[in-house]
Amino acid sequence: MSLRIVVCVKYVPDATGDRHFAEDLTVDRDDVDGLLSELDEYAVEQALQIKEAADGDAEITVLTVGPEDANDALRKALSMGADKGVHVEDDDLHGTDALGTSLVLAKAVEKTGYDLVVCGMASTDGTMGVLPALLAERLGVPQVTQLSEVSVDGGPDGTVKGRRDGDTATEHLEASLPAVVSVTDQSGEARYPSFKGIMAAKKKPVESLELDDLDIEADEVGLAGAWTKVEEAAERPARTAGTIVKDEGEGGKQLAEFLAGQKFI
Amino acid sequence: MAEVLVYVDHVDGAVRKPTLELLTLARRIGEPVAVHLGPGADTAAATLAEHGAVKVLTADAPEFADYLVAPKVDALQAAYEAVSPAAVLLPSSTEGKEIGARLAVRIGSGIITDAVDLEAGDEGPVATQSVFAASYTTKSRITKGTPVITVKPNSAAPEAAPAAGTVEQLAVTVADASKGTKVVSRTPRESTGRPDLTEAAIVVSGGRGVNGAENFPVIEALADSLGAAVGASRAAVDAGWYPHTNQVGQTGKSVSPQLYIAAGISGAIQHRAGMQTSKTIVAINKDAEAPIFDLVDYGVVGDLFEVVPALTDEVKTRKG
Ligand SMILES: Cc1cc2nc3c(=O)[nH]c(=O)nc-3n(C[C@H](O)[C@H](O)[C@H](O)COP(=O)(O)OP(=O)(O)OC[C@H]3O[C@@H](n4cnc5c(N)ncnc54)[C@H](O)[C@@H]3O)c2cc1C
Numbered sequence: 401m402s403l404r405i406v407v408c409v410k411y412v413p414d415a416t417g418d419r420h421f422a423e424d425l426t427v428d429r430d431d432v433d434g435l436l437s438e439l440d441e442y443a444v445e446q447a448l449q450i451k452e453a454a455d456g457d458a459e460i461t462v463l464t465v466g467p468e469d470a471n472d473a474l475r476k477a478l479s480m481g482a483d484k485g486v487h488v489e490d491d492d493l494h495g496t497d498a499l500g501t502s503l504v505l506a507k508a509v510e511k512t513g514y515d516l517v518v519c520g521m522a523s524t525d526g527t528m529g530v531l532p533a534l535l536a537e538r539l540g541v542p543q544v545t546q547l548s549e550v551s552v553d554g555g556p557d558g559t560v561k562g563r564r565d566g567d568t569a570t571e572h573l574e575a576s577l578p579a580v581v582s583v584t585d586q587s588g589e590a591r592y593p594s595f596k597g598i599m600a601a602k603k604k605p606v607e608s609l610e611l612d613d614l615d616i617e618a619d620e621v622g623l624a625g626a627w628t629k630v631e632e633a634a635e636r637p638a639r640t641a642g643t644i645v646k647d648e649g650e651g652g653k654q655l656a657e658f659l660a661g662q663k664f665i
Numbered sequence: 666m667a668e669v670l671v672y673v674d675h676v677d678g679a680v681r682k683p684t685l686e687l688l689t690l691a692r693r694i695g696e697p698v699a700v701h702l703g704p705g706a707d708t709a710a711a712t713l714a715e716h717g718a719v720k721v722l723t724a725d726a727p728e729f730a731d732y733l734v735a736p737k738v739d740a741l742q743a744a745y746e747a748v749s750p751a752a753v754l755l756p757s758s759t760e761g762k763e764i765g766a767r768l769a770v771r772i773g774s775g776i777i778t779d780a781v782d783l784e785a786g787d788e789g790p791v792a793t794q795s796v797f798a799a800s801y802t803t804k805s806r807i808t809k810g811t812p813v814i815t816v817k818p819n820s821a822a823p824e825a826a827p828a829a830g831t832v833e834q835l836a837v838t839v840a841d842a843s844k845g846t847k848v849v850s851r852t853p854r855e856s857t858g859r860p861d862l863t864e865a866a867i868v869v870s871g872g873r874g875v876n877g878a879e880n881f882p883v884i885e886a887l888a889d890s891l892g893a894a895v896g897a898s899r900a901a902v903d904a905g906w907y908p909h910t911n912q913v914g915q916t917g918k919s920v921s922p923q924l925y926i927a928a929g930i931s932g933a934i935q936h937r938a939g940m941q942t943s944k945t946i947v948a949i950n951k952d953a954e955a956p957i958f959d960l961v962d963y964g965v966v967g968d969l970f971e972v973v974p975a976l977t978d979e980v981k982t983r984k985g
Pocket residue numbers: 438439524585871872873874875897898899900901912913914915916917918928929930931932933934935936939949950951952955967968969970
């Protein structure tokens with residue numbers, strides 16, 4: 401049997417654009433350009449490398465939970481070389497929080513069938529970095545997360561190994577499949593889709609799923625079902641304009657003067 | 666008063682500063698009960714009591730070190746069941762967030778990560794977060810179950826508030842299912858002798874403008890004169906000039922010091938995401954148009970190789 405890899409990818413508002421909250425205090429996804437989260441490109445890349453290391457004996461499914469436009473994220477991942485897509489889309493999903501999303505992803509991953517789930521280190525909008533741990537908990541499989549290096553040995557019954565560079569130590573980890581991994585932006589540059597890849601992606605299958613297909617009730621997800629509530633969102637006041645001086649030989653001294661005035665020296 | 670569980674981040678019983686901040690925040694919503702896993706509880710207990718822990722629940726088992734994250738979730742869950750707390754607070758480290766997330770699933774609760782402040786509210790604790798690269802401030806709360814909240818370093822000033830800090834042994838059974846991810850080897854990071862990046866009161870960071878690993882001592886010298894930690898932009902890290910553990914930004918460390926000095930850093934949104942909440946921001950950049958100048962309290966347009974050494978000398982002179 402070939403290795404079944406599911407890569408979780410998120411469609412996010414472009415971080416270099418102006419990001420906002422909508423009136424219901426959910427992330428505004430209508431008025432801003434969206435794209436495949438850059439940090440999830442690393443997950444797609446590592447999945448492709450694992451497949452290549454298995455001499456192609458693997459199938460990569462890219463999975464997203466998100467609005468209609470999230471299809472763009474799937475197409476990008478397919479154009480990089482993933483084999484097929486799964487898009488969970490349902491009006492009742494609007495406003496779903498991390499716990500809800502993990503429920504939907506877990507059910508969708510199970511329905512798709514998997515030996516290995518690959519996630520990014522964090523989404524670039526929510527930046528929680530907890531989804532992979534939540535998924536592992538829900539699926540009841542090992543969590544091998546925040547890896548800067550990852551490899552799989554021995555196919556679907558094999559093991560996954562990785563290196564985790566933590567705050568205080570570097571750890572080498574190992575777990576039997578099935579497992580959930582997440583990879584960091586230190587794992588290696590993601591490839592650019594080739595022209596051939598972009599053309600091929602157009603013909604790759606994308607399955608659409610609704611909550612019904614996953615046996616999830618509407619009140620388990622969405623704003624109403626959320627475990628958390630944003631009560632206020634205020635734009636941070638712009639920092640008051642500071643003093644800017646041009647160095648004419650005295651820049652270091654002037655800076656020291658400022659720091660001394662602020663009691664840092 | 667309701668009890669609040671505080672997950673202790675420590676190295677062999679040496680309690681890290683963010684935990685003391687958690688204890689301070691916990692006292693706003695209840696009585697802190699510290700959960701100390703691994704060795705050193707007796708050493709830690711004194712510090713924890715000093716900062717308000719009424720009790721210290723402790724457990725030590727080889728599984729905490731031998732397997733990733735899940736055994737610690739088993740232990741925290743045992744503490745949760747023993748105490749029935751009003752909230753569970755953890756530090757916003759990679760591991761803290763993962764432990765909190767898994768506990769939240771198990772106890773059917775919501776989770777808030779990366780809080781920068783916490784206050785009591787009529788309907789439970791209200792967490793302040795800084796989102797979209799710190800361009801928005803939000804206030805949120807948890808609507809289901811027992812709030813699980815992870816808090817960023819430097820979110821509160823640790824206050825002394827002596828309490829009993831009675832050490833109690835916690836009975837923990839690590840489930841077989843929690844032994845899925847083996848830690849095959851662990852290499853502790855060597856200490857540089859400088860303050861920890863996320864905890865430091867002052868951070869001095871260098872970017873692409875530093876132009877080579879061989880020039881980073883210029884940044885380090887300024888940092889040392891101020892007793893500061895050293896940071897780097899991703900461009901400097903990707904170029905191999907400075908270790909990734911020192912990266913500041915979205916995919917590196919998020920810092921919120923009293924003073925942040927950026928030298929040779931343009932101020933891209935992903936860098937700002939990790940430093941924008943710093944109290945005072947200073948930049949040295951030879952390009953007057955660099956976006957970092959939009960954030961600064963004081964900026965010097967100039968060559969960092971002139972300005973930084975001059976500043977270092979001046980700091981040393983003034984400090985005598
Ligand atoms: C998903 C994602 C995540 C990212 N995460 C991070 C992150 O966590 N942290 C991060 O930093 N970046 C991150 N980045 C990268 C970010 O977009 C920028 O590319 C990066 O921050 C640029 O680093 P820099 O400012 O050092 O380099 P540059 O943008 O090249 O700026 C160098 C600056 O140095 C100045 N300079 C040059 N020589 C001198 C001199 N002699 N004296 C004074 N000034 C000089 C130049 O004028 C220029 O402004 C991320 C990007 C993506 C897509």
